[in-house]
Amino acid sequence: MQVVLRSDVDKLGLRGEVVSVARGYARNFLLPRGLAEIATPGLIAEVAKRDARRARQEAKTVEEAQAIADRIANTSLQFDVNAGPTGSLFGSVTPTNVADRLWEELKIRVDRRKLGFDSIKRIGRYTVAVEVFHGVTADLKVVVAPEGGVMPSDEELAAMAGIEAPVEPTVEEAVAEAVAEEEAEAEADYHAVEDWNGEGGADTEEAAE
Secondary structure, eight states, X not given: OEEEESSOBTTTBOTTOEEEOOHHHIIIIITTTTSEEEOOHHHHHHHHHHHHHHHHTSOOSHXXXXXXXXXXXXXXXXXXXXXXXXXXXXXXXXXXHHHHHHHHHHOOOOOGGGBXXXXXXXXXXEEXXXXXXXTEEEEEEEEEEETTSOOOOHHXXXXXXXXXXXOOOOHHHHHHHHHHHHHHHHHHHHHHHHHHHHHHHHHHHHHHO
């Protein structure tokens, strides 16, 4: 089935994109968590209109793109995020987050799909390649800092990255685990009813004697 993403989803797509997913994946994960909504014809048309409006705001010539690239190269965006003791984020900084911030701070519109990263999941200092126009790119500095804390030095960041942290399950693994738990609970309930019926039947036979 087709859905429209309301948030960036790793390995699936960016906010506002229309994607095809398995029906169970949509019903058990995306829709209940507000990450997507069913792609009705009206919603798809609205997405197309939004994309067209954004495209009109992007660079149209090499000269215009180079001027935008120069502004981006001189910019540093900082995101203050919740992070654990080893620097892993409770969430991630996505291409949509970066594109939205560029628009909010510089009024520069860039295609999120032309940002050179998937998502950032650790605090640190990053350089993100931005394709502003065909043949025109810029390196954007992105700082992902712990909320309410002090940004560690490069040496400290390297040490933190070397600490083994639990591997977060993928979306598909999380859904599979949830489905497996539901099936296990259903099976346990079934056996509990069987056991109860068996005990009840024995009591009935004893009473009859």
